[in-house]
Amino acid sequence: RGFLDELVDAALEDSVVTDDELDRLTRVATLLELPIQTVTSRTLAYRMTSGLLTLESGLRVCFTGDGAVDLNGRPVTREELEIACVTAGLEPVGSVTMKKCDLLVAVDPASLSGKAQNAHRYGTPIATAGAFLDALRHHRELSVVSVRSAGVASVCERCGDSWTASRRGRICKSCRTRSGTGRRHAAPRDTEQTAAVDPVQLITCVECSRPSELLQDQTLSDARCVNCC
Numbered sequence: 001r002g003f004l005d006e007l008v009d010a011a012l013e014d015s016v017v018t019d020d021e022l023d024r025l026t027r028v029a030t031l032l033e034l035p036i037q038t039v040t041s042r043t044l045a046y047r048m049t050s051g052l053l054t055l056e057s058g059l060r061v062c063f064t065g066d067g068a069v070d071l072n073g074r075p076v077t078r079e080e081l082e083i084a085c086v087t088a089g090l091e092p093v094g095s096v097t098m099k100k101c102d103l104l105v106a107v108d109p110a111s112l113s114g115k116a117q118n119a120h121r122y123g124t125p126i127a128t129a130g131a132f133l134d135a136l137r138h139h140r141e142l143s144v145v146s147v148r149s150a151g152v153a154s155v156c157e158r159c160g161d162s163w164t165a166s167r168r169g170r171i172c173k174s175c176r177t178r179s180g181t182g183r184r185h186a187a188p189r190d191t192e193q194t195a196a197v198d199p200v201q202l203i204t205c206v207e208c209s210r211p212s213e214l215l216q217d218q219t220l221s222d223a224r225c226v227n228c229c
């Protein structure tokens, strides 16, 4: 935990988190089985960019949090928000998904609720309830923030390589290519894995100490090269 915090400190030193830094932090946390939240929450402010969103009819809006107030400080219920939404031709939706939600209206824009975390993951714009109501009332563009996703790190089950992407995977790209998963009549998974891993497993021959490939039916601790078999 302390180690990861130091790495995050180093990445934040110049007040910028580059994609490379974010990628590395995410992978280190995953490889060391450290809580990824350390990376995502501490870099959040540096991954935010602000922008303007036009509230076009048909825009799908999700709400999160209770205790919303408008820009004059008057309390607004969730129902009032949804009515304002529908009246303006927008569509309230119940969850933040990659393809079926265009805006998250949050009582607390720094919230880390499940909906907010999904918005961060998918880059869904986020606005405060007050700004949302004001933009609707005055037919203005809405000020929003978008969060650049930290991605999800995966560790390859075959070669131990790590990478980040929008979703978790089990096998890295090069291992997938090597085993030919893309071919039309793929072998059953177990056979495929054995066939893919064995040819590239390197050993040191216990007889002559020369590097060699692991042959079939050999174990790592008692492996011999072709000459010494």
Ligand SMILES: [Zn+2]
Residues within 6 Å of the ligand: 156, 157, 158, 159, 160, 161, 171, 172, 173, 174, 175, 176
């Ligand atoms: Zn791999």
Ligand SMILES: [Zn+2]
Residues within 6 Å of the ligand: 205, 206, 207, 208, 209, 210, 224, 225, 226, 227, 228
């Ligand atoms: Zn040998």
